[in-house]
Amino acid sequence: MTILVDDAVDRRVRSVSVIPGRQRWEVGPVLGRKRTAEQLGAWLRSQPGVLSARASSISGRLLITHDPALGSREVAGLVRHAVGEVAEDVQPAVVPASRGAGVGSLARKWWWRGLAPKQVGGLSITYGIGAAALVVRGLLQFPTVRLAAVVAATGVIVYRGWRRSRARQLGTGARSPVKGGLRTILGRHRRAFWIAVAMSALGQLLYLTPLLVIGWMLAVLTRGPTSLLAGLGLAGASSQLWFLSGLTLVAYLGYALVSYATTIRWRDLANTIEHEWRGKVYAVVQRGSLGSLERERTTRLADLLTTDIAQLGRVLSGSAGTIVEIGVTAVVLIGSFLFWAPHLAWIALLPAPAIAAASFYYQERVAPGHAEGGETRRQLTSQLTNNLEASATVKSFGAEDFEIERIERLSQAYRAANHRIDVETTRYSHAVQVFSMSALIGVLLFGGSSVLAGTLSLETYNGLISLPTFLLLRLPEVGSAVEDYERTLAALGRVLELLELPVEPSGTGRPIDVATLQREIVLDGVTFAYPGRAPALRNVSMRLRGRKTTGLVGATGAGKTTVAKLLLRLHEVQSGRVLLDGADIRELRLEDLRRCIGFVAQDAFLFDGSVEDNIRYGTFDAGRDDVMRAARLAEAAAFIEAMPDQYDSMVGERGVALSGGQRQRLSLARAIVKDAPILVLDEATSAVDNETEASIQRALTEFARDRTLVLIAHRLSTIRHADWIYVMGAGGEIVEEGTHVELLARAGVYASLWRLQVGDGERD
Numbered sequence: 001m002t003i004l005v006d007d008a009v010d011r012r013v014r015s016v017s018v019i020p021g022r023q024r025w026e027v028g029p030v031l032g033r034k035r036t037a038e039q040l041g042a043w044l045r046s047q048p049g050v051l052s053a054r055a056s057s058i059s060g061r062l063l064i065t066h067d068p069a070l071g072s073r074e075v076a077g078l079v080r081h082a083v084g085e086v087a088e089d090v091q092p093a094v095v096p097a098s099r100g101a102g103v104g105s106l107a108r109k110w111w112w113r114g115l116a117p118k119q120v121g122g123l124s125i126t127y128g129i130g131a132a133a134l135v136v137r138g139l140l141q142f143p144t145v146r147l148a149a150v151v152a153a154t155g156v157i158v159y160r161g162w163r164r165s166r167a168r169q170l171g172t173g174a175r176s177p178v179k180g181g182l183r184t185i186l187g188r189h190r191r192a193f194w195i196a197v198a199m200s201a202l203g204q205l206l207y208l209t210p211l212l213v214i215g216w217m218l219a220v221l222t223r224g225p226t227s228l229l230a231g232l233g234l235a236g237a238s239s240q241l242w243f244l245s246g247l248t249l250v251a252y253l254g255y256a257l258v259s260y261a262t263t264i265r266w267r268d269l270a271n272t273i274e275h276e277w278r279g280k281v282y283a284v285v286q287r288g289s290l291g292s293l294e295r296e297r298t299t300r301l302a303d304l305l306t307t308d309i310a311q312l313g314r315v316l317s318g319s320a321g322t323i324v325e326i327g328v329t330a331v332v333l334i335g336s337f338l339f340w341a342p343h344l345a346w347i348a349l350l351p352a353p354a355i356a357a358a359s360f361y362y363q364e365r366v367a368p369g370h371a372e373g374g375e376t377r378r379q380l381t382s383q384l385t386n387n388l389e390a391s392a393t394v395k396s397f398g399a400e401d402f403e404i405e406r407i408e409r410l411s412q413a414y415r416a417a418n419h420r421i422d423v424e425t426t427r428y429s430h431a432v433q434v435f436s437m438s439a440l441i442g443v444l445l446f447g448g449s450s451v452l453a454g455t456l457s458l459e460t461y462n463g464l465i466s467l468p469t470f471l472l473l474r475l476p477e478v479g480s481a482v483e484d485y486e487r488t489l490a491a492l493g494r495v496l497e498l499l500e501l502p503v504e505p506s507g508t509g510r511p512i513d514v515a516t517l518q519r520e521i522v523l524d525g526v527t528f529a530y531p532g533r534a535p536a537l538r539n540v541s542m543r544l545r546g547r548k549t550t551g552l553v554g555a556t557g558a559g560k561t562t563v564a565k566l567l568l569r570l571h572e573v574q575s576g577r578v579l580l581d582g583a584d585i586r587e588l589r590l591e592d593l594r595r596c597i598g599f600v601a602q603d604a605f606l607f608d609g610s611v612e613d614n615i616r617y618g619t620f621d622a623g624r625d626d627v628m629r630a631a632r633l634a635e636a637a638a639f640i641e642a643m644p645d646q647y648d649s650m651v652g653e654r655g656v657a658l659s660g661g662q663r664q665r666l667s668l669a670r671a672i673v674k675d676a677p678i679l680v681l682d683e684a685t686s687a688v689d690n691e692t693e694a695s696i697q698r699a700l701t702e703f704a705r706d707r708t709l710v711l712i713a714h715r716l717s718t719i720r721h722a723d724w725i726y727v728m729g730a731g732g733e734i735v736e737e738g739t740h741v742e743l744l745a746r747a748g749v750y751a752s753l754w755r756l757q758v759g760d761g762e763r764d
């Protein structure tokens, strides 16, 4: 005799109504179990004092009539106990009680001792676990349940791995996960994507077909012609062999064709998507305001435009097809086993959860390694590039050994990171092979036994035997595909963030008519500060008179270049206004404004190309004559013509093949070709000798006759002939203004600068 003491059962057995001699109960454990319901009724009826007892497996209800002498509590104890007895195979955790005790005394004993189920909670848990184990064991006797358990376990592991992978990616600085990431990446190419998916699936089906055919073939060889093919009119073993070989050939040829087309299609889709995203993102970056671009690190932007964008395509050319192929293999595998050998299906898939878990475990182990490897690689490349560019500096400071050692250290770190990845990868791939082999052995053994027992045909056995390995060996790719997808979503997050950069207005504002332009610029109480800095300009007002030359001088860092940038609206003023012919430049069309101003920047950039390309940059329709004329005005013609390839000579990266003064003169020629009504030269001749500068000035006087010219310079000889000169102080304000003569007469900042530069001997 045993006593049932379980919370769980107690909860599932509930009294519905109690009247003297008759009780109704709700008994969860009999619901849906006809046999248990019958056993419960029989057990209760066998007890003294019980007149009738009937349990229904449909409603889960129990009706019991009893001798009124039997107390209702005793009946309750009886019912609970009975449930424990009959449901023992389902919920077996019971404790021994004194054997042979009558039911009445048993019930009394319960209540007499006040043994409420709660007081034996520990035992209840034991009972619950044991019961659950029994249920599971019972259920697992069905092969389909086993298969479902294996599939469910794999699913849970993949899901959890995916969640962890996502959390990891979020930790790398990506913003919140992008919803509908794949859809966003695909954009208008969704249809092409689904076609590629279908093609991948078809290819994989063709790839797997011969496996089943080969099974047949082996059976024909060992046991003679099969009846199935005989039905097609192929009676002899030889003709069946020919047919099956032909079928295999056709399937593989079909596979080769489809696979070729599929690979091309995925790659094309990936390249197209990559190309379109790069175009879209680059356009935003290029049109981004200078302020927002300066805030971003160039290396970060470049990394985003190359690595992150490439990742958007790579997920399609790599992981998408893989996932489709593995999915199709899984469906074929499960389907074939369910159809031909359902009792073996679960064995075939048994290692799947372990492989999936190992796969994610591996990804988690190598992810930091990859991150570290990537970081060390970036450091190494950046250092290498730097050193190569700075070779003159390195040599002049005798720092060769220092640099060799520095590169050695970085290279060593890179080697170590790669080694760690290699160890993990090798360990993991061998583990996967062992897992996969265990499935093969399981199918060999259990399948072989079935063949011996006559419950499985040899053809089927042969056909099915290698299928699991095909799936299991590729299962690890799921882990990397998931990781790849998450990495893609993180990259997409960064890309989308970049797309939100403020861009400059385009096509809006009032157009500027150059023909009627008076070419006068006025700064009206302008204050401007770079983000997080003290103001570079404080309440600056100046007038750059139309068709006249204005000079701008001042201490280094006074804000002269900043003034030039504000004229071009490369930055927006924070207070005050910049006016062109009396109109606030914010109301004018930005493209027109910049077309009106020729600008030679202090650090003008030369592109890696020919001299002519560089001069023509921005005025792409200029002819060779225009280029040559500009070069003459900028005093560049002589040195260009002395070069071996003249105007076709290459200037090197950033113009390294030219001297500083030559670079400046090419930049000046570039601004001259632009032929703009306003010309702003920021230290445009600071690197050329005085004589050459004087020639340039003579040429420019003619060129600037009808233009507004703004000369920014430290060398006062550059601006002494200007119609008006502004002197800026270190605090970003105007300290003096006037003509050269007037400023000298004031004996202020300008006059002392002049004395410093020309020496006391020359006063004017």
Ligand SMILES: Nc1ncnc2c1ncn2[C@@H]1O[C@H](COP(=O)(O)OP(=O)(O)OP(=O)(O)O)[C@@H](O)[C@H]1O
Pocket: 294, 530, 531, 533, 536, 554, 555, 556, 557, 558, 559, 560, 561, 562, 563, 602
């Ligand atoms: N992009 C920037 N971000 C932050 N601060 C800047 C930036 N450009 C310039 N500044 C700061 O603004 C101030 C004015 O710089 P600006 O380049 O206008 O000086 P400048 O008069 O042209 O000097 P120089 O004669 O050396 O060319 C300086 O203090 C400088 O450090």
Ligand SMILES: [Mg+2]
Pocket: 560, 561, 562, 602, 682
């Ligand atoms: Mg400057």
